[in-house]
Amino acid sequence: MPYEGELAGYEPLRRVANTERIKTLLGRSKVRDNKQSVTHLPKIERASIEPSKYEPSMVIAIDGSTIPVEVETGYPGAEMGYVTVASVFIDLEKARKLDEQRPVNPVExxxxxxxxxxxxxxxxxxxxxxxxxxxxxxxxxxxxELMESVRIFEDGESLLDTYEALLAFKPDRNEDKQKCPYYGQYDNNCIDEKQKFRNQKRAYYCHCMYGRPLYSTDALRIHEGMHPDSTNQSVFTEIMQILERLWIVHILRNLEAKGWMAILRKVAMVVDGPLAVFGHPAWLSHAIKMELNRLNEAAKEFTDEQDILIIGIEKTGAFVNHLTQIDYFVPEKKRNIIPEQTAYLLTDDYIKRNIVYSESKRPYGRQTYFGRKFFYKTRSGALLVATLPFLNEAHEDLAQAHPSQFPRLADAMALLDQLVSVQHPNSLSPIITAHAEASIPLNLGKRVLEKMARELMRKM
Structure with a gap:
């Protein structure tokens, strides 16, 4: 690593480029067969599948942001992570009416x-x-403490209640891997290695001689990735991720408790990122899938057997890069490869051969995803990587890809056509709005938060 302000010279670059070992490694690397394209995937045109009779009139968009900030505690490298997750409720009916009266009044x-x-x-x-x-x-x-205090309705369940409902679905095998959070922090270990750590609800105390406080949220295991002497951006990102995903379930459970499930006929939820949970709390993906299955069945009673509509949207990553690469311009046809208003339904085989190479027999994303991906090119030409949730076991069979395995695919395609924004390439307006509510300006935000942190530290 260089010193601050130290610049590299060109000699190491020349030496690396001419190193025989590096040339050999590059020559041995597997190269994707460019002949394999989306033409091998099931292709669905929007006009070929019937949408439901319920066009969403409201969209709930969810996005988060996080930024690490140095604080003065007297110890070197002291840092806090500011995390914000925003949900924006957008009245589509009003927005559509305003769109008919262009130019649109920004205030309205x-x-x-x-x-x-x-x-x-x-x-x-x-x-x-x-x-x-x-x-x-x-x-x-x-x-x-945060999850215990947050709730969408004042008289509704807390985010902690939602989380603990999901904790009931945690696979037992994950507990075998988990140790007491205090393990190794003392001269003597605080728990007998032969005893298994068991999660409980709410706050409780370790049964060992130290009797330290434990929390139901310890099961997320986020603390295991924490570095005692360097930045913890990855930890703060994991926290943001679980808050975003929990918020989906939190909204739905509160609607159920209020007896308002009927409104789901006209509501769609759009979330930044895939419908998945990565890292230490990945087990939460299985739990969310199980709870969404239950909530969906409960909702069908009030929605004429219509599935709930939840869409995850990826802005970056391997799938986005792949979709952009394969939709290249063909001069003789005077158009791009992928037709507008066309979806391609991804299979496990296609993903492993073309996007995330693997020879594993385990389906892609088996332990992290609670939904499956598809590519969609909108009416305006925007390229989108979207995920729809697993709402029953048939949806999880990635060996094949039929429209029936993608709940409310026609409605999702129609909605994506409406929500595309010209503000950024391949973007959706609800995600832009949610991100604007959640994002902390990188430079200005750091200065403001550092000042706030210093003032708070003085008062302690």
Missing amino acids: FRKTQSPESIDSAFPGCNVIVDKEISAKSSLRKVLY
Whole structure:
């Protein structure tokens, strides 16, 4: 690693380029067969499948943002992570009417949007709260307290209640891998290695001689990725990820508790990123899938047997890059490869051969996804990588790809046509709006948050 301000010369670059070992490695690397394209996938034109009679009149968009900020605690590298997750309720009917009266009045358009957000700061390296023994135990406590305090309706269940409903679906095999969060933090280990760690609900105490506090949220295992002496951006990103995904289930469970499931006939949820949970809390993906299955069946009673509509949208990554690459321009046809308003339904075989190479027999994303992907080129030519949820076992069979395995595919395609934005390439307006509510300006945000952190530290 260079010193600050130190620039590299060109000699190492020349030497690396001419190194025989590197040339040999590049020559041995597998190269994708460019003849394999989306033409091998099931292709669905929007006009060929019948949409439901319920056109969404409201979209709930969810996006998050996180930024690490250095704070002054007297210890080097002290850091906190500011995390915000925004959900924006967009009245599509009003937006459509305004769209007919172009140019649209920005003030009136803003009235079609109602934002909500979760905003919090989390301890990172060398930040200790209250009487906790470490930054790691401080993070665990603050995460639990946040989820206990957040709720979408004042008289509804908390985000912690939602999470603990999902905790009931946690596979037992994951508990075998989990150790007490205090393990290894003392001169003597705080738990007998022969005993299995068992999660409980709410806050409770370790049964060992130390009797330290434990939390139901410890099952997320986010604290296991925490570095005691360097930045913890990956930890803060995992927290943002679980808050975004939990918020989907939280909204649906609260609607169920209120007896308002009928409104799901006219509501769509659009989430930034794929319908998946990665990293330490990946088990949550299975739990969300199970709970969505239950909620969907409960909703059908009030929606004329219509599935709920949830769409995950990827902005970047291997799938986005692949879709962009294969939709190249063909001069003789004077058009791109993929026709407008056409979806390609991805299979496990296609993904492993063309996007994320693998020879594993386990289906792609088996332990991390609670939905499956498809490519869609909208009416305006935008290229989108979308995910629709697994709402029954048949949807999970990635060996094949039929429209019936993608719940409300026709409605999703129609909605994506409506939501495309010209503000950014291949973007959706609800995701842009949610991101604007959630994002913290990188430079200005750091200065403001650093100042706020310093003031708070002085008062402690």
